[in-house]
Amino acid sequence: MTTLFRAFGWLILLAGLAPLLMAVWVSFSPDSFLTPPVEAWSLKWYRRFADDSRWTAAAGRSLVVAVLSSGACVGLALLAVVSNRTGNRLLLPPAVLPPVAIGLGLLPALQRVGLWGTLGSVIVVHTAMGLPVAYLLFRSWAGERLAELELAARGLGANRWAVFLRVTLPVLRPAILAAVVVQFVLSWNEALVTVFLTTSKSETLPVVMWSQLRGSASPLVAVAAVVSATAGLVAVAVIARAFRRRG
């Protein structure tokens, strides 16, 4: 029973990798069909991707958005968790509302203030969408323990800044790293809301993928999928290593 159960567990988890592996396989195709290569493999489509300014510009924008929004998001969530540990439910709505409704509502809202189609608006929206995740990560990591440690440090005569720098930050450090990485990946891959926010001048990598997924997709999309996925998988490795070191 237990052996069978575990075999089933690993099987389900491995099955989740199948779509990703398929994308990797197709990306090495030597011709323009979306069939996975068997005999001849080639890097042709990777070169095409690197030479295509629409894809590279989009990937560059995605990088800028992911870096800035993960920094902003984690900074703001840190401020929130440090100043108010009783829990702040107001940070949570972006996580539970349907992205398609948020995206559609943001479209006229941003047009009204003249910011629609700007990269800045994408960064702000991604930051807000990441807040619940970062905040919950900090809370679940710190729990009650952090408050007790801070109180103890205060009792021993440390001022607020000393407590923040010498207690809060070191205790939260693994969670901060995790939050930065998670938000980077979420922003890097975000498409559901972003398709409503961007024009051809501000489209991000997932948005270009979105436009190519219907109809005549070429192995270029497979390359884009691999580029998207690589960021996420590197992130998993970084987090896993950081947490394992802590034990």
Place this chain on the structure above:
Amino acid sequence: MNRLATLPAVALAVGVTAAPLLFLLRVSLYESGGPRGFYTPDTVTLSHYAALAEAPILFTVAFALAVAVASTLFGLALAAFVESLTPGRQWLAIGLLLAPKLAGALTTVFGLQRLLPRGTVAALIAEVTFVLPYAVLVIALRLRGIPPDLRSAARGLGATRRHVFRRVTLPLAAPAVLLAFQLSLAWGLGAFVGPLFLAGPGESTLGTQIQSHTAELRWPVAAAEGVLLLLLTAMVFALPRRRGHE
């Protein structure tokens, strides 16, 4: 630390949620057409709400229920599986669990397009892939909080493993299982990437309708559908919740 420090985060989270909700409501009441094709300013009509009778509500709800049931059952099984592993292997399992999520939804969609024939099943598999990691994590965190003594005590009193799971583990994990179901149901209602790229022709959810009506510049129609989607989502969270001691 100053309590005001929480303000920027709250302002941003509330602003980015409240502003679209207000605009959604207002746009849904405009008449269609107009000079820019999106909507006619300074008009008020309820006609788009009347037209909601033809929206794919039943299919959306059925699809969301299927996503939620599958995610919760698989989530429970996988959470129990992860809990039964040694710590080193737990990290491997969680890494594998998160891999499709972190590889990106569109990568999963692209792969599934190559692997499965178009249809409801493919769309369902895609959405379950997106939601499952959250369901597993919510339930696994709860399972971890159950003292192992309880299980060994039950075993010592002669209960079989299955009995322990049904009579001890499951009742204690119930609040988390319910929360996982609610979250998956809410996300399932908003599903549109899976149905858009993987479902067969004619199988549309509220999400795909909203997207296509927006693309066709019929914003008021899309907005009314968006309001309906939000109401359905709100109903999910208004469901009675059994409180666990947190």
